[in-house]
Amino acid sequence: xxxxxxxxxxxxYSVGFWRKRPRxxxxxxxxxxxxxxxxxxxxxxxxxxxxxxxxxxxxxxxTAGSARILGKEWTDPTVKSQIGFLPEQPYxxxxxxxxxLLDYYGRLSGVPAKQLKSRIEAVLxxxxxxxxxxxxxxxxxxxxLQRVGIAQAILxxxxxxxxxxxxxxxxxxxxxxxxDLMEQLKSEGKTVFFSTHILSDAEALCDRVAVIHLGELxxxxxxxxxxSGVAGKVEIIWQGTMVPASLKALGAxxxxxxxxxxxxxAEASQDAAIDALRRERLQLLSVTPVRKTLExxxxxxLKKSExxxxxx
Amino acid sequence: xxxxxRVTVTAGLLLLxxxxxxxxxxxxxxxxxxxxxxxxxxxxxxxKLLKRMSLGYEGLLAxxxxxxxxxxxxxxxIVRASHYNLLAPLLEITTGLDPHLLVAYQxxxxxxxxxxxxxxxxxxxxxxxxxxGIQNNPDDWHLYYELGFVYYLELKDYAKAADxxxxxxxxxxxxxxxxxxxxxxxQHAGDIQMARALWTTTYQTTQDKQIRANAVAHLRALQVDQxxxxxxxxxxxxxxxxxxxxxxxxDLVTAGMLRALPRDPTGRPYRLAVEGRVExxxxxxxxxxxxxxxxxxxxxxxxxxESQP
Amino acid sequence: MSARIVAIAANTFREAVRDRVLYNLIAFALLxxxxxxxxxxxxxxxxxxxxxxxxxxxxxxxxxxxxxxxGIGLVSKEIEKRTLYTVLxxxxxxxxxxxxxxxxxxxxxxxxxFFMAIGVLxxxxxxxxxxxxxxxxxxxxxxxIILQFLIICSLTLLFSCFSSPLxxxxxxxxxxxxxxxxxxxxxxxxxxxxxxxxLATAAAYLVPNLSPLNVISSVAHEQPVASQLIVYNTAxxxxxxxxxxxxxxxxFERRNLK
Numbered sequence: 001x002x003x004x005x006x007x008x009x010x011x012x013y014s015v016g017f018w019r020k021r022p023r024x025x026x027x028x029x030x031x032x033x034x035x036x037x038x039x040x041x042x043x044x045x046x047x048x049x050x051x052x053x054x055x056x057x058x059x060x061x062x063t064a065g066s067a068r069i070l071g072k073e074w075t076d077p078t079v080k081s082q083i084g085f086l087p088e089q090p091y092x093x094x095x096x097x098x099x100x101l102l103d104y105y106g107r108l109s110g111v112p113a114k115q116l117k118s119r120i121e122a123v124l125x126x127x128x129x130x131x132x133x134x135x136x137x138x139x140x141x142x143x144x145l146q147r148v149g150i151a152q153a154i155l156x157x158x159x160x161x162x163x164x165x166x167x168x169x170x171x172x173x174x175x176x177x178x179x180d181l182m183e184q185l186k187s188e189g190k191t192v193f194f195s196t197h198i199l200s201d202a203e204a205l206c207d208r209v210a211v212i213h214l215g216e217l218x219x220x221x222x223x224x225x226x227x228s229g230v231a232g233k234v235e236i237i238w239q240g241t242m243v244p245a246s247l248k249a250l251g252a253x254x255x256x257x258x259x260x261x262x263x264x265x266a267e268a269s270q271d272a273a274i275d276a277l278r279r280e281r282l283q284l285l286s287v288t289p290v291r292k293t294l295e296x297x298x299x300x301x302l303k304k305s306e307x308x309x310x311x312x
Numbered sequence: 313x314x315x316x317x318r319v320t321v322t323a324g325l326l327l328l329x330x331x332x333x334x335x336x337x338x339x340x341x342x343x344x345x346x347x348x349x350x351x352x353x354x355x356x357x358x359x360k361l362l363k364r365m366s367l368g369y370e371g372l373l374a375x376x377x378x379x380x381x382x383x384x385x386x387x388x389x390i391v392r393a394s395h396y397n398l399l400a401p402l403l404e405i406t407t408g409l410d411p412h413l414l415v416a417y418q419x420x421x422x423x424x425x426x427x428x429x430x431x432x433x434x435x436x437x438x439x440x441x442x443x444x445g446i447q448n449n450p451d452d453w454h455l456y457y458e459l460g461f462v463y464y465l466e467l468k469d470y471a472k473a474a475d476x477x478x479x480x481x482x483x484x485x486x487x488x489x490x491x492x493x494x495x496x497x498x499q500h501a502g503d504i505q506m507a508r509a510l511w512t513t514t515y516q517t518t519q520d521k522q523i524r525a526n527a528v529a530h531l532r533a534l535q536v537d538q539x540x541x542x543x544x545x546x547x548x549x550x551x552x553x554x555x556x557x558x559x560x561x562x563d564l565v566t567a568g569m570l571r572a573l574p575r576d577p578t579g580r581p582y583r584l585a586v587e588g589r590v591e592x593x594x595x596x597x598x599x600x601x602x603x604x605x606x607x608x609x610x611x612x613x614x615x616x617x618e619s620q621p
Numbered sequence: 622m623s624a625r626i627v628a629i630a631a632n633t634f635r636e637a638v639r640d641r642v643l644y645n646l647i648a649f650a651l652l653x654x655x656x657x658x659x660x661x662x663x664x665x666x667x668x669x670x671x672x673x674x675x676x677x678x679x680x681x682x683x684x685x686x687x688x689x690x691x692g693i694g695l696v697s698k699e700i701e702k703r704t705l706y707t708v709l710x711x712x713x714x715x716x717x718x719x720x721x722x723x724x725x726x727x728x729x730x731x732x733x734x735f736f737m738a739i740g741v742l743x744x745x746x747x748x749x750x751x752x753x754x755x756x757x758x759x760x761x762x763x764x765x766i767i768l769q770f771l772i773i774c775s776l777t778l779l780f781s782c783f784s785s786p787l788x789x790x791x792x793x794x795x796x797x798x799x800x801x802x803x804x805x806x807x808x809x810x811x812x813x814x815x816x817x818x819x820l821a822t823a824a825a826y827l828v829p830n831l832s833p834l835n836v837i838s839s840v841a842h843e844q845p846v847a848s849q850l851i852v853y854n855t856a857x858x859x860x861x862x863x864x865x866x867x868x869x870x871x872x873f874e875r876r877n878l879k
Contacts, residue, residue: 105707149707331864344849
């Protein structure tokens with residue numbers, strides 16, 4: 001049984017004074033997320049990622065369709081004690097301190113009073129905010145707020161965690177920490193559904209990705225599969241600054257950096273290139289097949305539907 | 313979606329029930345408190361203070377107090393109350409806030425002067441009120457008329473009434489009738505015609521429903537008085553002609569003195585009582601009559617309401 | 622369920638208390654109570670009268686201002702700032718949120734009324750040098766003022782569910798003023814006929830009936846308050862607040878958050 005099963009969720013807004021112009025924020029979406037996996041929900045800004053999350057959280061109501069989370073209807077309030085949600089650019093009650101906020105949320109999530117205090121300390125330590133007692137949230141930096149956001153999402157030890165652009169606004173250190181945290185969550189057996197438009201994060205973290213654009217799901221697949229297809233190119237690096245003429249004839253693109261040269265050429269010409277380099281007695285440093293990146297898959301998916309007549 | 317549905321249905325039902333309940337309680341509260349807000353009027357010693365407190369909206373406040381005055385009087389009139397203590401203060405405040413509210417003076421003149429249950433029984437206050445009105449509206453002939461009216465009807469001071477009508481007749485665009493009233497007052501004060509003329513003028517010069525209704529009632533009573541006088545004269549004539557009292561009204565018809573059975577303004581036939589007296593069937597229904605009532609008749613006494621004043 | 626409602630109410634209360642504007646208003650109100658003493662001294666006989674009248678009127682008016690001030694943002698602010706996202710993603714029912722907010726706001730106002738009433742009673746003690754038996758009715762007047770607050774709170778909460786703060790404030794204040802003239806509105810409705818009469822009657826019963834809750838003048842004149850009045854007023858306040866709350870729940874239940 002999938003942890004999250006989206007069954008045709010759809011959202012159309014009626015815009016305009018007489019509500020005549022419908023705007024499709026989300027076309028009927030069918031997507032399943034398996035138990036214990038990390039699924040990346042990729043798409044450019046305005047693709048419908050946040051709309052999907054808002055629908056799943058019950059913040060907005062679908063025009064059609066339904067979803068099941070952990071086997072129950074997504075509107076079932078009991079389900080909510082087992083899910084955590086970090087919204088995009090979260091905003092919290094700024095007159096509260098971090099502990100007060102987590103205490104409030106903990107009570108709302110039904111964390112037993114006895115365990116509440118210790119859980120709060122534990123989760124604050126986990127997200128790297130142990131020394132913030134007494135400081136009101138209005139004084140927190142963006143990165144700190146993001147950490148508080150993650151803290152409130154996992155405080156009640158949910159089985160499924162939904163994160164909307166969890167890395168946004170973080171510096172590289174922060175992003176690294178969040179990535180590590182997400183991997184920890186996975187190792188604890190939790191399911192993570194997160195949306196982002198930063199592909200490198202998705203590539204590093206996700207088991208599977210789903211690409212969405214203009215409200216339509218364009219492709220789903222395991223990261224491995226999508227990027228395993230060798231792009232048919234190979235990268236060769238050698239010592240020195242000289243580029244043999246024969247390599248150029250093979251159609252290699254060469255870049256000289258410092259005292260090494262990096263050349264990318266077709267896989268078929270790999271042997272010929274290596275022979276050419278040996279003849280010139282150049283020292284080979286590395287020979288690596290070039291993998292198709294997620295970015296290419298992504299751009300491909302976006303383009304395909306646009307040329308095929310596209311979404312409304 | 314069933315959870316949400318249940319909430320919607322429950323909230324909807326609860327809303328309707330609470331709404332119905334709140335309306336019921338409001339009505340009950342009205343009964344429990346009848347007149348309570350108005351009692352505050354007794355605590356306001358100075359309309360001038362009230363005027364200042366109204367922050368420039370005295371016109372609106374005057375309208376509110378006027379509405380209260382009319383309601384207060386109307387509610388009590390229906391049940392024939394014995395006290396109308398708040399009527400004078402209410403009208404004083406109304407006119408204090410808006411000295412140009414003509415109908416308030418008319419109302420006061422018509423209903424402050426008569427005794428309960430038809431009025432508050434304070435004719436001096438009525439005079440005071442209308443004089444205040446004249447002070448503030450010296451060119452409005454209606455007010456002189458009202459003044460004269462009070463002197464004539466309740467105080468029976470025909471000299472002062474004539475004087476008031478006279479002053480009024482001198483105002484530009486005055487009703488030409490004022491001059492006539494002033495002149496006739498001296499001679500024919502007690503005549504039915506004079507009373508009838510006054511009530512008719514009152515009826516014609518006001519828009520207020522209650523004042524008009526009151527005028528109509530008086531005119532009907534005058535009609536009855538006149539009818540009874542005439543009928544009793546006829547009965548006397550009959551006796552002279554035949555040597556005995558008629559046994560019933562029908563006899564007068566048979567004798568050719570009347571064309572048909574005479575009826576009073578409520579539509580009931582006049583009755584013949586002993587010794588040639590003509591009476592109305594239901595004197596309670598025709599207030600203000602002076603003739604045609606059985607001997608020893610007392611109009612029903614005014615009621616003491618639980619909630620004073 | 623109740624634990625969640627209590628948590629929301631407590632949080633609402635905490636928010637109000639930490640809002641510094643609240644303190645300014647209370648301080649100003651207390652100042653006015655003190656000023657009542659000065660005003661009363663101008664005319665010796667009516668010292669007590671002025672203190673009670675002015676003091677209680679201040680409690681009533683300022684309380685309404687505070688209720689509107691805080692109430693208009695109760696729901697709309699949370700939607701605007703999206704603090705609701707992390708609340709509603711938890712096992713909180715939407716109606717629990719509304720009810721919790723109401724109790725939080727009502728609690729704030731009760732506490733507020735409590736402190737301001739103490740100010741009035743203190744001023745009274747100062748001018749009268751002792752408490753007399755009829756002064757007990759002042760407490761009933763304060764209780765009625767609190768009932769009035771409940772009604773206003775429920776209305777501002779209702780408006781906050783679908784209207785911007787500015788409009789909510791305008792609606793709420795208008796209803797407060799019209800409701801204070803509720804008796805006259807019903808009187809007018811009784812006298813009007815036809816369509817006007819129908820509309821006026823509907824309006825007269827929809828508008829909150831605040832006149833019976835104002836016993837300030839009679840209490841100032843040491844008049845007792847009928848126990849029937851206390852019972853019916855309590856019932857009315859609860860029922861009317863119930864109507865507004867149900868309305869708020871119904872609207873919020875189906876509202877798409879931005």
